[in-house]
Structures are given as C-alpha cells and as structure tokens.
C-alpha cells in the first residue's frame with residue numbers, strides 16, 4: 511500500500527488514500543475515529559446539528575483519536591455558526607457541498623484550514639478552484655445520498671482532474687473496495703471517498719433495519735429520485751426502492767402535498783420526535799416504526815456491500831503495511847471469529863478463518879497460533895490455541911450472544927425455555943456456509 515500513498519495523503523496527514531464520506535447523521539464520532547485510526551480520513555457531517563452538538567461531536571471524536579479528521583457542511587443550509595464552531599475547535603479539514611463555496615472559503619482559509627468542496631460537473635469544479643478551494647471532490651452520479659451532477663464517476667473524475675490540474679482531486683461515487691480505490695487513483699484522483707460502504711460499518715450510526723436492507727440490495731434497487739425531499743427540497747438523491755418510493759412512483763410521482771401517505775408518521779426517534787414519510791432522514795439507531803419506509807440512501811456500490819464490518823476493515827483493504835499493534839487492553843478490530851460449538855464448548859478450528867487470522871497476526875508480530883476471543887458476556891478476552899476447546903462464558907442465561915453458533919443459540923434457548931431470537935448475522939452466516947463461502951460472525955478480538 512505504500513505505493514498508493516499520494517501527495518494528498520501527506521497534505522491531509524493520513525496513511526491511506528481512503529476518505530470516509532460525511533454520510534449525514536450516520537457519520538458520528540465512532541465511525542470517524544475508527545476510520546482515522548485505521549489510517550484513512552474520517553469526516554463528521556455536522557449540518558443538521560446545533561452548534562453545541564457539533565462542538566460535542568468534535569470533542570468526542572478527539573477523545574477517540576489523535577489522528578486528523580474533518581467535518582462537512584452542506585451550503586444549502588445556514589451553516590455559519592457551525593463553521594465558527596469548527597474553526598474555534600481548530601479542525602484541520604473542512605469539506606463543503608451543494609452551493610457556492612466562495613463565502614465559506616474566505617473564513618476557512620483565514621483560519622489556515624484545508625478546504626475540500628464536492629462537485630458534480632467540470633464547470634462546478636472550475637468555479638470551486640477559482641473560489642480558492644484546496645481539494646476538489648468529484649462525485650459521480652452513481653453515488654449514494656444527495657447527488658450533485660449527472661455524470662458517472664468514471665467519466666467525471668479524469669475530466670475534473672484535467673480541468674483543475676494541479677489542484678488535487680478525490681473521487682466519490684461507486685467505490686466500495688480496494689479495486690475501486692485503485693481505479694480512482696488510475697483516473698488521476700489522489701484519494702477515494704466512500705460513503706455507502708461505510709453505512710454498513712459496525713461503527714456507523716445506522717439502524718440494523720437499514721444495514722440489512724443495504725446488505726440485501728443490489729445496484730438496480732437504487733433509484734435516483736427527488737422523492738425524499740422533506741427538509742431538503744430540490745435536491746436529487748439516490749436511495750433504495752422501498753414502499754414509500756414505490757407508492758409514489760405508482761401514483762405518477764406527484765408533488766407535495768398530493769403524495770400517497772403524505773404526512774404519515776413512519777418513525778419516532780429516541781426522544782419521541784415524529785418523523786414523516788417523505789423526510790430526508792435515514793433510519794438511525796433507537797428509532798422505532800416502519801423504518802424501511804424511510805429514506806434508505808444508498809449508491810450503486812451497494813452491490814459490493816455484503817457484510818456489516820468494522821470500519822478499519824474497509825479502510826485497510828489492500829493495505830500491506832500495518833501500523834504497530836494496539837496497546838494492551840485496548841479493543842481493536844480483527845477478522846471476526848467463527849467458533850463452533852460442542853455442547854457449549856467452543857472450538858477454534860475453522861481453517862479459512864485460521865488463514866485470515868494467521869496473516870493478520872503475522873503482520874502485527876503476534877503469535878499466529880494463538881487466537882484471542884472476546885465475548886460480550888464477560889467483556890474479557892480468552893487466549894486459545896487452534897483446535898483447542900475453549901469454554902466461553904457466553905450464555906449462562908440462554909441469551910443469544912456474539913460468537914455463538916446458531917445451533918448453540920437454539921440449544922441454549924430450548925434448555926432455558928426462552929424464545930430463540932434469530933440473530934440476522936447468524937442466519938446469514940449459516941446461509942453463506944451452506945453455499946460453501948467463508949463467512950465470519952461479528953465477534954471482536956481484544957488484546958490481553
């Protein structure tokens with residue numbers, strides 16, 4: 511991966527040319543810090559927060575990482591106060607989107623902060639550079655969330671690179687793995703910005719219903735539309751086709767207030783606030799209601815989203831040189847474990863996982879023959895040798911736990927006369943295994 515380090519990486523202070531897109535409310539401190547910690551660039555999305563909340567988000571992210579991260583502001587909204595907070599908090603990087611960057615740029619530059627601006631076509635890129643922005647983000651039409659232009663990433667990026675040379679360009683839209691990052695660099699971009707892929711990161715503030723929809727979806731399930739315009743009118747976006755979109759399209763895509771189900775409350779948030787059918791909001795954790803009817807933003811790269819993974823797994827794709835091992839006692843992310851159950855005794859013996867683990871451990875100068883397993887129940891980690899039988903304190907009360915196979919869950923539930931909750935991860939895991947694929951459960955590893 512050293513070869514993939516670009517001049518822009520040096521300028522941003524990051525190891526990898528991978529930037530987590532500011533995916534609205536899903537981009538909270540945990541996601542941002544995880545990406546930055548892994549050597550990429552995390553970006554908070556602050557537009558819809560109050561100045562106090564924004565300050566708290568920035569400070570919380572700083573508690574989680576000492577690495578550089580940035581914040582994003584959408585210029586279609588009043589963001590002056592939020593910009594003041596970002597500058598007072600001395601964020602090194604600000605990104606803007608959807609509007610003329612000139613007025614904000616003056617303030618950003620005066621503070622000595624780096625300014626990224628997202629564009630959807632070549633003319634807008636040239637205008638941004640004339641306004642003084644330091645980095646242009648070229649967003650292709652296949653992108654998830656709000657989509658600025660109508661040209662695809664493949665055609666847009668090289669055209670923008672040529673038009674704004676020598677100003678560095680990032681590519682956004684349709685990129686979800688190392689192949690996409692390499693392609694973006696081949697097109698002349700100096701980094702790739704990934705949004706949809708990170709929506710399914712463990713650390714993203716997305717509701718499980720939304721994540722499962724992302725995992726199940728393919729590119730044709732995404733629609734470039736203006737359907738979810740409550741709160742942000744006249745802003746085309748790409749989202750998954752769901753009941754709201756289907757009913758609206760079937761009715762001939764009428765305008766407000768004539769849309770089917772207009773005014774329906776489809777979800778309620780943790781503070782009891784109602785959310786309506788055509789709002790521009792995605793399902794967030796702790797919401798309840800018909801969450802699948804909300805705006806399920808997703809780009810065409812959803813084709814490549816098959817799993818909920820820790821963010822560093824995405825950021826590290828293709829990375830050969832890793833940073834030193836985490837400090838003892840700190841929870842870090844490793845390839846997830848598959849532990850087979852024999853009457854509540856779990857055996858580390860899955861050969862495919864062993865190969866993944868060995869590679870991962872060797873890169874960190876660890877003993878590849880020892881695996882550390884961490885259970886939610888104990889919060890502790892347990893060392894074991896491959897093939898060794900380890901007793902994990904996973905389920906004394908019969909609750910389904912991370913790291914326990916479906917058979918064990920069902921047996922424990924039967925034994926304790928409790929209903930068996932089918933963890934979607936476990937069900938998916940079983941399906942993939944039956945297809946002969948490598949599947950891993952979402953068990954986290956800790957260092958002892």
Ligand SMILES: Cc1cc2nc3c(=O)[nH]c(=O)nc-3n(C[C@H](O)[C@H](O)[C@H](O)COP(=O)(O)O)c2cc1C
Pocket residue numbers: 531532533534535536555557582583584606607628649652653654655656682683684685703704705706707709792807808809810811
């Ligand atoms: C759920 C979601 C929310 C988004 N919110 C923002 C935002 O607040 N500000 C912004 O500049 N871009 C936003 N975007 C666009 C991303 O910055 C980026 O351009 C896009 O995700 C890249 O395409 P991809 O989703 O195919 O990776 C959002 C995208 C998604 C999927």
